[in-house]
Amino acid sequence: MTPEYKYLRMYLKEHSGFDLAAEKRYLIESRLLPLARQAGLPGISELVQKMKDGSRVLNDRVVEAMTINETFFFRDKTPFDHFRDLIMPQMLRARANRRRIRIWCAAGSTGQEPYSLAMSMKEMGAALAGWRIEIIATDLSQGALEKSKAGLYSQFEVQRGLPIQMLLKYFKQAGELWQINADIRAMVQHRQLNLLHDFSELGVFDLIFCRNVLIYFDQQTKTNVLNRFAQAIEADGFLMLGAAETVFGLTNVFKPMAERRSVYQLNEVRAASVRTSAFVTPAPAVTAMAGI
The missing domain is CATH 3.40.50.150 (Vaccinia Virus protein VP39)
Structure with a gap:
């Protein structure tokens, strides 16, 4: 388990309750890499460092990106x-x-x-x-x-x-x-x-x-x-x-x-x-x- 994954898992659980299971690690790349690039950062490691530096707006965007779940009309009927x-x-x-x-x-x-x-x-x-x-x-x-x-x-x-x-x-x-x-x-x-x-x-x-x-x-x-x-x-x-x-x-x-x-x-x-x-x-x- 990488330090970045450990940090993100801890941060998400503390701020949203989202318990990032090991089988969900793919979400980090699929949801956070585009966010990192939007912020002008080359990758996840740099994104995590920016979060640690106290970028509140970026931290909120990370939580939001990781907790958006699928929904549709009359789901499951x-x-x-x-x-x-x-x-x-x-x-x-x-x-x-x-x-x-x-x-x-x-x-x-x-x-x-x-x-x-x-x-x-x-x-x-x-x-x-x-x-x-x-x-x-x-x-x-x-x-x-x-x-x-x-x-x-x-x-x-x-x-x-x-x-x-x-x-x-x-x-x-x-x-x-x-x-x-x-x-x-x-x-x-x-x-x-x-x-x-x-x-x-x-x-x-x-x-x-x-x-x-x-x-x-x-x-x-x-x-x-x-x-x-x-x-x-x-x-x-x-x-x-x-x-x-x-x-x-x-x-x-x-x-x-x-x-x-x-x-x-x-x-x-x-x-x-x-x-x-x-x-x-x-x-x-x-x-x-x-x-x-």
């Missing part, structure tokens, strides 16, 4: 089926009095996941008439968030997972790109956030999507994040993880839903200690909502 067929019907019944639903995409990346949820809710039509919907998309990468805010995607990106009828219904062509309609973009708020840091100011959510993120963390970091999610979710709310992720062996705060892979809820005993009320007023720091 099944979670969005669960959202439509299980989670939303339950939320409509449980939230009938307050008529408000809060959703957090804890790794919103370039927007395909939060916008998939927004389009799914639009498809519910009259069932959500008069409801206030809040979707918070957070990500470590400011660049990914800016792309998400713009809602501009290439032909390749919209062809990955997005049904053609939704493309025609919710997007407009902008030159060679496709832009998601303004009313869908208005349903999603964007915040830069590091999951290693405190996120209590976001308030409490009915549903947290955190898919394909924990797989990059070590065991202790996974446990820490999951336990803090328990503080940010309603007593009867839902947590959605990626297909390769689980809470087993990490925490007993959440329990899986029978026959609903990757869907979790708080354990009853734990829920009573985490929440004294089923409905907690969201933190004032996040107030803008979109009506359906």
